[in-house]
Amino acid sequence: MTAQVSHLFNNIWQQYLAVTPSANEIHQLLGDGADVINDHVAYRTFNLDKVNLTKLASQLLAVGYTECGEYDFPEKKLTAKHFEHSDSTLPKVFISELRVEEFPADVQAIIHGLVKQLPDNISEQANFLYSGRTWQVSSNEYKTLLKASEYAAWLAAWGYRANHFTVSINHLNKFDEITEVNATLKKSGYHLNTAGGEIKGNLAVMLEQSSTLADNAKVEFSDKTMEIPSCFYEFAKRYPQENGELYSGFVAASADKIFESTHAA
Template sequence: MTPAFTVEQLFAELWQDYITRLCPSAQQVHQLLEEETPLINDHIALRTFNIAPLGIETLAKPFLALGYKEGGDYVFESKKLLAKHYEHTDPALPKVFISELKVEECSTQLQAIVARLVAQLDANQLLSPAFLFAGRLWSLSHQDYLELAKESEYASWFAAHGYGANHFTVSVNQLNAFEEVVEVNNQLRESGFVINESGGEVKGTPEVLLEQSSTMADRVRVAFTDGEFEIPGGFYEFAKRYPTASGELYSGFVAASADKIFESTNS
């Protein structure tokens, strides 16, 4: 795949889609936390189904073409998810966390709905990196959305929103006004944001070299074939990384923490 965007252009497009369609409140978070230097984006996260041609590898291609390499693999048994993260040789560039639903492990009803969605797909749309922020590439009824949500909040979210970053992440390490993730949470609460409390408001510890928190997802209006409805969109995450034995900041993820971060989009 020939890069159609520079890394900076690709993330700029992903950001624009994120603040326009999925998480309008992200602008307010930016204003609250931005200091003299622009905020550093620690990572973004993307979702997909594991059905060809929609699997993790398809989403990773544009990033690999821009110099990203595979980082780690993660398994989320209870949510029936697999994930990989990718990082660039330039540590200042955001990491990319891509997850997929193991559709074959879900109910026959969920599999049937997903099959109907994938059947509508024009695979040519996946040839340009622009699909990463193209939103939903199929029609979906609100009824099917609700059916998916009964079994998998992840499946319903992706079916409704399609491609786009479900979150961006502020690197707490760069902030001067706040040293701890909990201090960022307190500032956000004072400004009216709801923090994801699943598994505790701060997920992870210095011992696992990563602490994370997040807002609960914005409610956004989405058009379905049977009407327009308000559902959970995107959220904002905050991450503090700790140095490894070599002195470099830990660059991976912690599955137990990420498992709870996924729940930021639960309805």
Template structure:
């Protein structure tokens, strides 16, 4: 029963994700047409380090369905902390949850996020579908713009709420693309825009992980006083390497992920 509940949750997260990221489905379809079977390496979620909705709150449904807490990461430039979770069934995707350090920003930003969170019924935070439930509060265009001045990440969560920020193709499982650079070239030839921040490929064999990503799609968001088109979500690609102990590296590289976060700063 637990496995069925988890499979349903992951399927529903994918449906929400492609509603915001139509180019991800196009890429899956293109690869499937080449005979590829797509394996999802990880799903990323964003939140704030507010006690009502921090990593501990967002991870609870996953822990109850068999996930375990693994690596922890710090992103000083963007003032984020993150934790990744793994299931004992290694065929299931890892869950990567990051949270914004609210105390690192202005009093006005902290007060606004507190106000947004406090405006929501507490039952919402206990919803097992919280991670793909969307935006639970009202937000004006001016509020969005003010938050964005301090943190693009903060404005993204404030405007789009709780939903997968990206899914990730496990490149090791692809038959036609032995190198991440080959996959990137194929995607560019098919008209997809990639994130070049810090180089097209983040990481290296030396750190046991290479990553690349598309630029985010854009989506129309209905705010309390306006409709605004903003960057939504993106698709990531990860190639993992075998460590000295003979095991495939399962963690993340903070320096690389820092640049991957910037995929929502542009759009397809």
């Protein structure tokens, strides 16, 4: 089972690197040649039947993951859950879904139009979590979505792929503190997401997070090619609970700001 999961995440990682070249550089910078343990991988989707959170999660449940937490983001109109594997060296997975019905009619129409293009069994396909964008979307539809929800626009443009991977600072050999990681990244020329501060969270909530701003990559829309924000790299430090085990959940207030790593500068 673990080999099956490793194969899945290797495919997800390679697809992610194709539009996030900075992640490979940062991986080498922080790992210094050693393997980097991923704290979690994040996905975005719509709450429509073919592709909702439950459908994405079914691929994970089939390879040994279990549901562990639920989160609400009222301002961004999102619901999210996270999943963990019994093998703690495998990444947690954070899946969020956009509550489509909470948006204006024109936005809903675009999103329904995208999902309508997908086969009914799309979520059952083995490569679904790294299938990318398999619908057609125009640059004008993208721009309409962008005005209402950056999240929706990103998903419309990029489809099903990891929105970000996350380095586990707890498992790095050269770094102990998130401040050290951030300083190293900035010294090397990377720009960090400063929404809500460079560091989201603290010891009190047992989780500290930071992230780069997304790389830019070209997207072929149905009418033209545009360069837009793609994916980003996150960094997380977890603190022990009273039982000595590292906190494994997420902090909604911090995650809310992490979403903004894909906002255009």
